[in-house]
Amino acid sequence: xxxxxxxxxxxxxxxxxxxxxxxxxxxxxxxxxxxxxxxxxxxxxxxxxxxxxxxxxxxxxxxxxxxxxxxxxxxxxxxxxxxxxxxxxxxxxxxxxxxxxxxxxxxxxxxxxxxxxxxxxxxxxxxxxxxxxxxxxxxxxxxxxxxxxxxx
Numbered sequence: 001x002x003x004x005x006x007x008x009x010x011x012x013x014x015x016x017x018x019x020x021x022x023x024x025x026x027x028x029x030x031x032x033x034x035x036x037x038x039x040x041x042x043x044x045x046x047x048x049x050x051x052x053x054x055x056x057x058x059x060x061x062x063x064x065x066x067x068x069x070x071x072x073x074x075x076x077x078x079x080x081x082x083x084x085x086x087x088x089x090x091x092x093x094x095x096x097x098x099x100x101x102x103x104x105x106x107x108x109x110x111x112x113x114x115x116x117x118x119x120x121x122x123x124x125x126x127x128x129x130x131x132x133x134x135x136x137x138x139x140x141x142x143x144x145x146x147x148x149x150x151x152x
Contacts, residue, residue, distance in 0.1 A: 033103040035067030051091040064101035084130035095120040
């Protein structure tokens, strides 16, 4: 495991409002330049064919990339998705999924990332590349009081 991998306790606290996390039931972790999202597959994640709906790993990737990007930004900045290209390799219908995003090239205005979603056997389910904009934090938005609180 890389030394910059999320450390225990680097999770997004459950008291930080994040309705999508609550809806899908995932956990967010981040370390310097890396974001990880974990989800236990439930019936609510399945499409009518009985496999995980493609939007679920996409949301996990987007969140992991956002967490990775936020991990390198100061409190005066936010990030926003510009684009994400996804490649779906296999279906999944049970177990745990893990999305891991890493920064490929950080920039002052755009951060480029790669991500992969694996199942609990370590098989790649989805791979992605994306870019995020770095934006100044509007003055009306509160600054995080805890660095782990900015999962995205």
